[in-house]
Structures are given as C-alpha cells and as structure tokens.
Amino acid sequence: MADLHFLANPARFRRFSQRVLPGLGFATALMLAVGFYMAFFVAPQDYQQGDTVRIMFVHVPSAWLSMAGYALLAALGASLLVWRHPLAALMARAAAPVGASFAAVCLLTGSLWGRPMWGTYWVWDARLTSMLLLFFLYLGHIALSRAYDSPERGDRAAAILALIGVINLPIIKFSVDWWNTLHQPASITRLDAPAIHTSILVPLLWMAVSLLLLFVFLVLLRTETEIDRRRLENAEAAA
Amino acid sequence: MSPHATYILAAYVVAAAILGGLVIASLSARNRVRRELAARGLDKRR
Numbered sequence: 091m092a093d094l095h096f097l098a099n100p101a102r103f104r105r106f107s108q109r110v111l112p113g114l115g116f117a118t119a120l121m122l123a124v125g126f127y128m129a130f131f132v133a134p135q136d137y138q139q140g141d142t143v144r145i146m147f148v149h150v151p152s153a154w155l156s157m158a159g160y161a162l163l164a165a166l167g168a169s170l171l172v173w174r175h176p177l178a179a180l181m182a183r184a185a186a187p188v189g190a191s192f193a194a195v196c197l198l199t200g201s202l203w204g205r206p207m208w209g210t211y212w213v214w215d216a217r218l219t220s221m222l223l224l225f226f227l228y229l230g231h232i233a234l235s236r237a238y239d240s241p242e243r244g245d246r247a248a249a250i251l252a253l254i255g256v257i258n259l260p261i262i263k264f265s266v267d268w269w270n271t272l273h274q275p276a277s278i279t280r281l282d283a284p285a286i287h288t289s290i291l292v293p294l295l296w297m298a299v300s301l302l303l304l305f306v307f308l309v310l311l312r313t314e315t316e317i318d319r320r321r322l323e324n325a326e327a328a329a
Numbered sequence: 330m331s332p333h334a335t336y337i338l339a340a341y342v343v344a345a346a347i348l349g350g351l352v353i354a355s356l357s358a359r360n361r362v363r364r365e366l367a368a369r370g371l372d373k374r375r
Contacts, residue, residue, distance in 0.1 A: 126341075141331035148344040191351045198347075199340040206333040304348065308355055315359040322365055 100177050100317045107310040114307050121300035128293035136290070143290065145203040151298040152196040153221070155305050157259055159189025160224060162309075163231060164256040167249030177313070179245035180320060182252065183235055184312030188305060190228035197221060208272055216265035217273035220258055227255040241323070 129147040136143035162185055169178040200218070201211045212218065235241075235248035266275045277285040286294070331337065366372045 140333065141337055142333045144337050145340040148340060152344070188351065191347050195344045195347050198343045202336045202340040202343070206336050301348075304352075308351060311355050311359060315355065315362050318359070318362045318366055321371060322362060322369070325369055325371055 098175060098177055100180065100320075103177055104314050104317050107314045111307065111310055111314075114303065114310070118300065118303040118307050121296070121303055125293070125297040125300040128296055133290050133293040139207060142203060142206050145199055146290075147294055147297045148301075149196060149199040149203060150294060151301040152192045152199065154298060155301055156189050156193035156196055156221075156224060156228075157262060159185055159192060159305065160227065160252070160256065160259060163189065163252040167252035170245060170249045171253070177317075179235075179242070179249070180316040181309065181313045182231075182245065182248065184316050185309045186228055186231045186235070186248075188308045188312065190225060190232065192301075192305065193221065193225040193228055197225060204272075213272050215271040215273055216269040217262065217271050220262040220265050223258055224255075224262060227251065227258060230255075241320075 125147070129144050133144065133147070135141055163182055166175075166178040166182040166185070169175040170182070197218075200221075204213075205211050231248045231251055234251055235244045238244040238247070263276075265271060266273055363372060
C-alpha cells in the first residue's frame with residue numbers, strides 16, 4: 091500500500107512508468123506471440139464447436155478485462171470524488187478508451203463466434219445487451235470527461251457516471267444465471283472447478299495474462315501522456 | 330481448413346486491428362505531446 095501512495099504523485103508515477111514501460115512492452119509482445127501460437131497450434135479443437143473455440147482465446151479475456159477496466163474506472167472515480175486524488179482523473183481518462191477497446195473486441199469477436207454457432211450475429215439476450223451497455227458506458231465516460239471547458243468538471247461528471255455504471259458489472263456476470271439466455275453460463279469463474287479441459291484452459295489463461303499485460307501497458311503509457319498533456323495545458327494557461 | 334475459418338480469422342484480425350491500432354495511437358499521442366513539451370522547453374524526462 092505504501093508503494094501505491096508513493097506512486098500517487100504524478101511526477102513520481104511518470105518516472106516509474108518511464109522505467110517500466112520498455113520491459114513491459116517487450117514482455118507483452120513476447121507473451122502475445124506465444125499466446126497466439128498456443129491458440130492456433132497447441133489448443134485442440136472442441137468436440138462440439140470444432141475450431142471456432144479458438145475465438146474464445148481473445149473473446150473471453152477481452153470480456154474479463156473490459157469488466158475489470160470498468161471496476162478500475164469506478165475505483166478511480168471514488169478516489170477522485172472522495173480524496174481528490176491528483177492522479178485518479180488522469181488515469182481514468184487514460185483507462186476509459188482502453189476498456190472501451192476491449193469491450194469492442196469482446197462484442198465483435200462474440201458476434202463472429204455467434205454466427206457459426208448460434209446462426210446469428212446478435213440476439214438481444216441479457217448477457218449481450220448488458221455487455222453492449224458496458225461499451226456505451228465507456229463511450230459516455232469518454233464523452234463526459236471531454237464535454238466541459240474545465241477538465242476538472244469533466245473528470246468529476248465522468249467519475250459520477252463510472253460509479254453509477256458499476257451496477258452493470260454484477261448484471262453482466264450473473265445475467266446468464268438470472269435470465270434464460272442464448273449465451274452459455276460461466277465455465278471458468280465458478281465456485282467449483284472450471285468446466286473446461288486443461289488443454290484449452292491453459293492457452294486461455296495464458297492469453298488472459300498476455301492481454302492483461304497489454305492492458306496495463308496501455309494504461310501506463312496513456313496515463314504518462316495525460317500527465318504530460320496536463321503539464322502542457324497548465325503551461326499554456328500560465329503563458 | 331476449418332469450415333468456419335473465415336469467422337475465426339476475422340475475429341483475430343478485428344482484435345489485432347482494434348488493440349494494435351490503440352497501441353499505435355497511444356504511442357504517437359505520447360510522442361506528439363513530448364515534442365510539444367520539448368518545443369516549449371518543458372521536456373524534463375526524469
């Protein structure tokens with residue numbers, strides 16, 4: 091926790107990210123290369139879905155990361171509204187497009203998986219609709235944070251939206267249990283053992299870690315840019 | 330060749346385009362801001 095407080099200062103965070111980013115970028119690229127190899131050449135076909143199960147290796151981690159990204163936005167929003175944390179607003183601005191991108195990947199790859207398996211690209215079932223709502227919440231956050239002349243007002247409005255929208259996360263998670271959906275129920279994040287064979291579970295978890303590293307890389311990189319951009323704006327305002 | 334190869338490849342191309350595009354856009358935005366800071370003499374990196 092002490093380390094996190096140490097990084098709360100934007101200048102210290104910037105120095106930290108500049109040290110970490112090159113190594114993190116290299117590790118991410120390496121992990122993703124191995125992950126794609128495992129997804130295409132190591133993981134076996136599913137006995138029912140055949141090769142289309144390979145779409146899962148990008149679809150499922152993207153879904154997890156888009157939900158985790160929104161939880162991060164909500165935590166940053168609370169941090170901004172309650173403690174007026176100097177870095178929270180900048181990191182939220184940086185993280186929202188990253189989360190939105192993962193939500194878009196989840197929706198589009200899910201649609202491309204649905205067509206051969208369900209016979210349709212889209213149905214308005216609870217899981218798909220709540221996921222689409224998450225994507226729109228991200229877009230709303232991005233739009234609100236840029237909608238005011240004063241960046242501070244935009245950041246506060248976006249933080250409120252992030253806190254309100256967080257109610258959608260349990261709806262996404264439990265939608266397949268609460269309603270009768272075309273989307274399958276949870277097969278990995280269950281209280282008992284995963285329902286997926288190890289030969290498919292290992293590549294899936296590998297891709298999840300790889301994409302998590304990409305998520306962290308992008309958030310650090312974009313936060314550093316937001317810090318510099320704010321410095322630039324302050325310098326222009328002072329001139 | 331899987332009968333559904335088009336869908337599988339399309340899914341990976343879409344994912345690579347969105348996430349790769351975001352990486353490129355993020356790196357170019359950082360470089361642009363750094364150049365502007367340098368032009369104003371504010372480019373202390375450490």
